[in-house]
Amino acid sequence: KAGVTQTPRYLIKTRGQQVTLSCSPISGHRSVSWYQQTPGQGLQFLFEYFSETQRNKGNFPGRFSGRQFSNSRSEMNVSTLELGDSALYLCASSQSGRADLEVYEQYFGPGTRLTVT
Amino acid sequence: SQQGEEDPQALSIQEGENATMNCSYKTSINNLQWYRQNSGRGLVHLILIRSNEREKHSGRLRVTLDTSKKSSSLLITASRAADTASYFCATVANQAGTALIFGKGTTLSVSS
Secondary structure (H helix, E strand, O other): OOOOEEEOOEEEEOOOOOEEEEEEOOOOOOEEEEEEEEOOOEEEEEEEEEOOEEEEEOOOOOOEEEEEOOOOOEEEEEOOOOHHHOEEEEEEEEOOOOOOOOOOOOEEOOOEEEEEO | OOOOEEEOOEEEEEOOOOEEEEEEOOOOOOEEEEEEEOOOOOEEEEEEEEOOOOEEEEOOEEEEEEOOOOEEEEEEOOOOHHHOEEEEEEEEOOOOOOOEEEOOOEEEEEEO
16 A cells, blocks of 8 residues: 655745645555644644544644545645744554554645744 | 653664663643654654553663553663664643644663
8 A cells, every 4th residue: 555645745834834745644544643842842733634524722822723535635724934943744554543552553645834033 | 742751862772782761741641652763863653652551662762651550661682872862751732633742852872
């Protein structure tokens, strides 16, 4: 099976612009999660989608939004970019639909490196 | 917010030595996972240990879990240069889904 793919891999934007990142999960995976990674804050959970519904949301401002399509592909959008939004954005997909004792490791994509100038 | 906190933050060892990383977490869990990240890349799942398990092995990896102390440890035996990476423990954010809360990670450097 193909792994999780993220596009674009690198992106440079200026303050005030908006950006859309895309994630294609592993075939058959219905859960997609997004994470932001910065040197200062580490890995932080943004949101999780399952069957086109946002199931969980992290503690990020409303400028960060996302959606999931019927084919499980997901996009996240950041509006009015700030310098602090510069980060590696990681997408992960999971086979399981709920948090239980079943194995549900997450499979991560390579990330999108966003630089805001 | 971080659920887990890894210790130490950085670890440097020689090839062939063992590396031990510790993780503490705050809330009750169903399971705990360990991930590896090579410099600036995506994370790779290493091992999952359930709350009713105390120890688990996978190849050169050994993970322990102490739910009474809310802590876990990852042992890598006979380290290789290729083990150089950052290691994170992670727990599920809540029962509604599979999103993970990560610790700050331990950066392991293995020199040959």
